[in-house]
Amino acid sequence: xxxxxxxxxxLKKHNLLFYTGIPDSLxxxxxxxxxxxxxxKNIICANEGATIALxxxxxxxxxxxxxxxxxxxxxxNAINPLLSLADKEVYSxxxxxxxxxxxxxxxxxxxxxxxxGKVSDKLLKAMDIPYSVISxxxxxxxxxxxxxxxxxxxxxxxxxxxxxxxxxDEYVCNKPKDIKYPLEREYAIKKIIENIEExxxxxxxxxxxxxxxxxxxxxxxxxxxxxxxTVGSMGHASQxxxxxxxxxxxxxxxxxxxxxxxxxHMGSMGIIGTAACxxxxxxxxxxxxxxxxxxxxxxxxxxxxxAIAKACGYKAAFSTENETDLVDKIKxxxxxxxxxxxxxxxxxxxxxxxxxxxxxxxxxxxxxxxxIKK
Numbered sequence: 001x002x003x004x005x006x007x008x009x010x011l012k013k014h015n016l017l018f019y020t021g022i023p024d025s026l027x028x029x030x031x032x033x034x035x036x037x038x039x040x041k042n043i044i045c046a047n048e049g050a051t052i053a054l055x056x057x058x059x060x061x062x063x064x065x066x067x068x069x070x071x072x073x074x075x076x077n078a079i080n081p082l083l084s085l086a087d088k089e090v091y092s093x094x095x096x097x098x099x100x101x102x103x104x105x106x107x108x109x110x111x112x113x114x115x116x117g118k119v120s121d122k123l124l125k126a127m128d129i130p131y132s133v134i135s136x137x138x139x140x141x142x143x144x145x146x147x148x149x150x151x152x153x154x155x156x157x158x159x160x161x162x163x164x165x166x167x168x169d170e171y172v173c174n175k176p177k178d179i180k181y182p183l184e185r186e187y188a189i190k191k192i193i194e195n196i197e198e199x200x201x202x203x204x205x206x207x208x209x210x211x212x213x214x215x216x217x218x219x220x221x222x223x224x225x226x227x228x229x230t231v232g233s234m235g236h237a238s239q240x241x242x243x244x245x246x247x248x249x250x251x252x253x254x255x256x257x258x259x260x261x262x263x264x265h266m267g268s269m270g271i272i273g274t275a276a277c278x279x280x281x282x283x284x285x286x287x288x289x290x291x292x293x294x295x296x297x298x299x300x301x302x303x304x305x306x307a308i309a310k311a312c313g314y315k316a317a318f319s320t321e322n323e324t325d326l327v328d329k330i331k332x333x334x335x336x337x338x339x340x341x342x343x344x345x346x347x348x349x350x351x352x353x354x355x356x357x358x359x360x361x362x363x364x365x366x367x368x369x370x371x372i373k374k
Contacts (some may be wrong), residue, residue, distance in 0.1 A: 001136045001167065001168060001169040002134070002136060002138060002141055002165065002167055002168050002169065003099070003168055003169055004029045004030055004032075004033045004168040004171040005033060005171065007030070007033075007145075007168065007209075008030065008033045008034055008037065010141070010142050011143050011145060012037075012039065013069060013118045013231050013244070014146065014149040015040065015092045015144065016040075016065060016066075016067050016096065016149070017039065017064070017285040018040065018041050018055075018065075018066045018067070019039045019041065019042040019043070019066065019067045019068075019069065020036050020042070020043045020044070020051045020054045020055055020058075020068055020069075021044065021045065021048075021067075021068050021069030021070050021071075021098075022044065022045060022047065022048050022051065022065060022070050022071065022074050022290075023044065023069075023203075023290045023293045023294055023296040024069065024070060024074075024100035024102070024262075024266065024293050025071075025102075025292065025293040025294060026071070026100030026101065026102060026164075026165055026167070027069055027071075027076070027098065027161055027168070028161060028293055028294030028296075029168040029169065029170055029171040030069065030098070030163075030168050030171075031069065031108070031122065031294055031296050032171045032172065032173040032294065032296075033171045033173075035173055035175065035296065036171075036173050036175060037153070039219070040237045044297065045300065046263050046264050046265075046266065047074070047077045047235065047264045048070045048074030048075070048076075048077035048078040049077040049078050049080060049081050049263065050071065051068045051078070051292070052068060052078050052085065052086055052095070052353070053068075053081050053082035053085065054066070054087075054090055055067075055068050055095045055173075056081070056085055056086055056091070056093045056095070059093050059094065059095065059295075065094050065095055065096060065149065065152050065153070066095050066096075067095070067096045067098060068095055068096070068097050068098070069097075069098040069099070069100075070098075070099055070100070070371065071099070071100045071102055071290075071293070072082075072099050072101055072102055072103070072113075072116050072117065072120040072162075073102065073112075073116050074088050074099075074101060074112065074236070075099070075120065075123055075124075075234065076116075077287060079123070081217075082127055082129065083127060083177070084213070086158055087127075087128075087205040088128070088156070089155070092156045092157060092321075093156070093157075093158070094152035094153065094155070094156050094157055094158060094159075095152065095159075096149070096152060096158070096159055096160075096161065096190060097129070097158055097159070097160040097161065098149055098160075098161050098163060099120070099129075099148065099160055099161065100163050100291060100315065101117065101120055101133075101163060101164050101165070102116065102165075103115070103116050103117020103118065103120075103164045103279060104117045104120075104164060104333050105117060105118055105163075107165060110231065110247070110356065111231065111233030111325050111360060111361055112231040112233075112361070113232075115287070115361050120162065121162065121217070124160050124162075127136040128160065129157075129158050129160050130135045130151065130160070131158055131159065131160035131161065132144050132147075132148065132160075132161055132162070133157075133162045133163075133281065134161050134162065134163045134164065134167055135163075135164040135167055136164070136166055136167050138167070145350050146159070146162065149299065150229045152364070153180070169358075170339055171315055176254055178253060179302065179347050179348075180288075180345070180347070181287075181321045181345045181346055181347050182210055182321075182323075182347065183321060183322065183323065183324065183344065183347065184346060184347060184349075185208065185212065185285050185287060185291075185343070185346045185347075185349070185350065186216070186350065186354075187215055187323075188326060188344045188346055189209065189212050189216060189256065189285070190216055190342070191323075191326055191327055191330060192256070192283065192330055193216060193217070193220075194256070195327060195330045195331055195334070196252065196254060196334065197252050197334065199226070199251060199252075199374075200229045200251070200252045200253075200254055201226055201228075201241075201244060201248065201251050201252070201253045201254065201371070201372055202224065202226055202254045202255075202256060203228045203230060203237050203238075203240050203241035203244065203253070203254070203255045203256070204228070204229055204230060204237065204255075204256040205226060205230050205234070205237040205255075205258050206232060206233065206234040206235075206237070206258070206261060206292070207232060207234075207258060207261075207291065207292035207293075207362070208291055208292050208354065209256050209257075209258055209285060209349050210230065210231060211231040211354055211355065211356055211357065212350065212354065213227055213229070213256065214227070214229060214355075214358075215354065215355055215357075217278070220342075223367075223371075224359065224367065225367040225368060225371035226366070226368070226371045226372075227364075227368070227372065228244075228364065228365075228368050229357055229361075230366055231357070231361060234260075234264055235257055235261045235262070235263075235264030235265035235268075236268075237249055237256075237257055237261060238254075238255045238262070238264065238265075238268050238269070238272060239268050239271070240256075240283060241253050241255035241282075242255075242268075242271065242272055242275055242277065242280060242282065242297070244257065244372065245275075245277040245279050245280040246275065248279070248332050248372055249277070249278070249279055251279060251372065252279050252281065252334070253277070253279050253281065254281045254282050254283060255280070255281070255282050255283065256283050256285065257282060257283065257284045257285070258284070258285060258286075258287075258291075259284060259285070259286040259287065259288060259289075259298050259300030259305075259367065260289070260290045260298045260300070261305035262284050262305070263299065263300065263303075264296060266308070267314040269308060269309060269314075270313070272313075272339050273312035273313025273314050273339060274312075274313050274322065275339070275341065276313065277305065277316075277338060277339055278337045278338050278339075279338060280338040280339040280340075281333050281338055281339075281340060281342070282309070282314070282339065282340070283341075283342045283343075283344065284305055284341065284342045284343045284344070285344050285346055286300045286301070286305065286343055286344070286345050286346065287300070287345075287346045287347060287348045288300040288301040289348045291348050291349070291350065293314045295313055295348050301345075305317070305319070305341065305343045306318065306319050306343060308339060309340075309341035312339070313339070314339050314340055314341050315336070315337055315338060315339060315340055315343045316333075316338075316340040316341075317340060317341040317342075317343075318332070318333070318338065318340075318342050318343070319342075319343040319344075320342070320343070320344055320345070321344070326344060329342055330342070
């Protein structure tokens with residue numbers, strides 16, 4: 001494996017001191033290392049497209065190159081600014097992209113990563129972004145970084161480093177974790193499914209929320225049919241739920257969202273508010289972190305979700321952080337006309353033996369569509 005600290009130090013030797021991105025599990029040790037570094041500036045953005053724009057602004061104001069990191073699934077968000085802003089034929093803005101290669105062909109991964117893994121290198125080629133592959137065996141990574149930096153300087157365009165699984169050795173962030181709230185996310189989800197209507201439709205967001213929902217249904221021997229698990233497409237669960245709410249007005253629709261996902265495409269809250277679906281319940285489980293990919297911080301605890309929801313046209317918005325009030329709030333939102341929001345503040349982390357959905361996305365889709373047809 002590559003020594004994470006030495007890799008980051010090599011980047012710094014080339015005056016690469018500004019970093020921005022969206023965390024990725026393949027890059028979690030790299031992300032922890034740069035987050036610990038007091039010399040560099042690291043900004044975790046709302047989405048990958050925003051990181052390209054931020055890196056562009058940094059270059060325009062300093063003439064220095066930024067490092068942008070993301071999971072390859074985030075390339076979809078980044079394509080527009082990469083082609084219409086940073087491209088050689090537009091503003092010609094250099095930057096170094098460090099991309100975690102989930103779903104690489106030949107490597108076992110989750111279904112939502114398979115297609116993206118197959119086409120990641122092809123997408124970069126189609127966008128005329130040259131790239132190098134970094135792996136645990138890349139003993140020449142110092143030369144790769146040097147060549148990458150020189151290419152960006154000479155050609156004034158982006159260059160990508162595709163990072164394979166298990167490339168970096170372990171690095172534990174030294175920043176102390178401030179545990180502000182006592183509730184656990186899985187407990188909050190348990191209380192939600194215990195207290196909502198039997199025929200309620202649940203759309204859950206990417207990551208551990210969907211995994212915990214699935215396992216709780218297994219634990220209680222309940223059907224999965226009423227749950228749509230948004231295993232990919234981070235930030236879009238609320239619009240999937242809205243699409244259902246618009247067409248099933250007699251059913252209660254609950255969107256179990258995460259703070260990072262809600263922030264990623266926050267404009268969707270304005271669409272929800274103006275759509276004014278009385279049956280829509282938006283529940284944001286806020287732990288202030290990208291928990292599924294390493295626990296890197298979001299701005300979840302620094303913004304006011306309830307005020308944002310009200311400003312977007314939600315009929316009501318509540319926030320809770322303790323067990324007794326949680327159950328009261330869940331019962332309350334069952335009775336009030338939506339769209340409405342419930343923010344549940346929880347601590348980070350999950351149990352170590354947390355599994356993954358055993359069914360395929362296709363199976364989930366078929367049983368879900370049959371459930372909401374009733």
